Amino acid sequence: MSYSSSYVPSRSNSINAYGSRHGSLITYDDYDSDDYNKMHVPKSILERRMSSGLATISHADSPVPQLVGTSSDSVYLIRSSPKLSPRKWLIIMYCFLYMGAYAMSSASFVQYIYNRLQKEMFPDKDNFNLSLHCFSNTSDPHYKLQVSVQEKASNWNMYYNLATGIPTLFASILLGSSSDRFGRKFLFYLPCFGAIIRTAVCTAGIYFDLNLYYLLIGFFVEGLTGFMATMLLVTFAYVADITPPKGKQRSFGIAMIELINGTAMTIVSFATGYFIEDTGYFYPMLTSGVMLALNIVIIIFIPESFPEDKRELRESTFDKIKAIFNLFFGENNKGRRWMYNTLMLVFLLTVFSSFGRQSVEPLYLLDAPFCWSSEKLGNFSSLKNLLQQIFGMGVIKLLQKAMSDEAIAMLGCVSFGASLVLEGLAQSDILMYIVPAIGVCGLLTVPITRSLLSKLTHPDHQGAIFSTISTMETIVNIGGTVAANEIYSHTLSIYRGMIFFILTGCNFISLIIMGIYRFGSRRTFPTSLDVRR
DSSP, X not given: OXXXXXXXXXXXXXXXXXXXXXXXXOBTTBOOSSOEEXXXXXXXXXXXXXXXXXXXXXXXXXXXXXXXXXTTOEEEXXXXXXXXXXXXXXXXXXXXXXXXXXXXXXXXXXXXXXXXXHHHHOTTSOOSSGGGGOOOOTTSHHHHHHHHHHXXXXXXXXXXXHHHHHHHHHHHHHHHHHHHHHOXXXXXXHHHHHHHHHHHHHHHHHHHTOOTTTTHHHHHHHHHTTHHHHHHHHHHHHHHHHXXXXXXXXXXXXXXXXXXXXXXXXXXHHHHHHHHHHHOSHHHHHHHHHHHHHHHHHHTTSOOSSOGGGOOTTSOHHHXXXXXXXXXXXXXXXXXXXXHHHHHHHHHHHHHHHHHHHXXXXXHHHSTXXXXXXXXXXXXXXXXXXXXXXXXXXXHHHHHHHSXXXXXHHHHHHHHHHHXXXXXXXXXXXXXXXXXXXXXXXXXXXXXXXXXXXXTSOGGGHHHHHHHHXXXXXXXXXXXXXXXXXXXXXXXXXXXXXXXXXHHHHXXXXXXXXXXXXXXXXXXXXXXXXXXX
C-alpha cells in the first residue's frame, strides 16, 4: 500500500536532513495534497528511519503538534470522495444560461447608452444606424461632439461598474467563505436573483426612457448579491470539490468552465447583434431576464458538492477569511506565501487587461476609423470568444500533454500581449479580425492561475480561496474598468489605441512574474514522499 505526504514551507524542514530527497512535511496551514485522514502506521519506513537515526524532527519545530513523519509516525490517507449524481452536469447549463444572459444584456445596455447619448447630442438625426454619425474628419464640428459622446458613454459605463463592483467587493468574500460552512448550493441562486433584478430595472428604463441615474439602482442590487464574482467562485469551488488537486484534472475542469462560459458568450453575442438590429434594445434585455428565470429552475436539480460531513462548522466565516489571509501574509506560511502572492499578481494583471479591454473595445470600434454597427460588433465579439474561449480553452488538454501548467500560463501572456499590440495599431477591419486569431491562447493564464492557487489550498478552504480570488477580481474589475475608461477618454486626442499598449505592458510584467514562479516553485517543492509499509 502506498501513502503520499505533501510538501513543506521551506526545504530546511524536509527529510532531506539525512542527505537525499525523499520527501517533506505537511501542516494544516501548509496544504498541497488531497483530502486526508491521519492514520498510525507501525513499523513503516519512516519509523525505521527514525530508529536508525536518519532523521530527527521535533514537535517543537512545527507550528502545529501533529506532523507527518514525526516519531508518532502519522501519515495522511486520501479520503474517498462520494460520487455525485449525473445531475452535477447541470452546472454546464447553469453556466451557459447565466453567461449568455450576461452577454446579451451587457451588449444591449452598452449600445443603448451610446445610442441614447447620440440622440441627445444629434436630435435632428436618425441615430439607429450608428455609422451615420461616425465622423473621421477632425475639422468637422460634429467630430468634437462625437468625441464628447465617446467620453460621456465611457463615464456612464464607469458609474454602472462602480455601482455593481463596490457592493460585490464585500459580498463575494463573505458569501464564498460562508459556502465552506453551509455548502455551495445557495450561492448558485444569489447571483441569478440579483441579475434578474438588474435586467428588470434596465428593461423598464429602456421601455419608459427613464433617467439614467435610476438604472444605477438595479446595478447596485446586483452587486449586493455578488454579481458575476459569486457565480464564478461557486462554479470553480464546485469543480474543486469534485476533482483531485493532484495532477492536471482540476486545471482541466476549471478550463472547461471557462470553455462553457466562452461558448455561451460566443453564441449569444453573435445572435445579439442581429437581435438589436431587428428589434432594438428592449427585447434583447427582456430575453436576458427570461434566461435567468429559467436558470433558477435548473439550480433546483443541481446536487450539493460539499456535504455536511466535510464542513467545518466550528470555524466561523471570519476564521475562514483569516486562514486565507494567513496563506498570503502569515508568518507560519512564510516559506510559501511568495507563491500565493506571485500567482495572485499574475492573475490580477491578466484580468486587469481583460476587463480594461472589454470595457473600452465597443466604444473603440463604434468610432472612426471602424464605425462598426451593432451587427458587426456582435460578429466580432463572437469570433473573439470562439477563438479565445472555445478553441483556446478546448486545446488546453493537448497543451497539458506537452507543457506544464506554468508554461501554458506564460504562453497565454505572450498571446494576449501580442493581440493587444495589434489592436492598438489596427486601422482597418481586416487587422481587427486578425487580433482574436493572435490572442487565441490569451485567456489561458486565468484558469491556470486559479487552478494553481486552488491546488495550494486545503479542501476545507476551497470556498474561501475562490472567494478571495473573486474579491480581488472584483477590485480589479472596478479599478480596471475605471482606469481603462479614464485612460481611454484622456488619450483620445493623443492616440486612440494607446490604452491597448498600456495593457500590453501589464501582460509583459505577468510573463516575467510567471517565469519567476515556474522556476522558483520547483526549488520550493521537494519530491513527494512515498511511505510504504
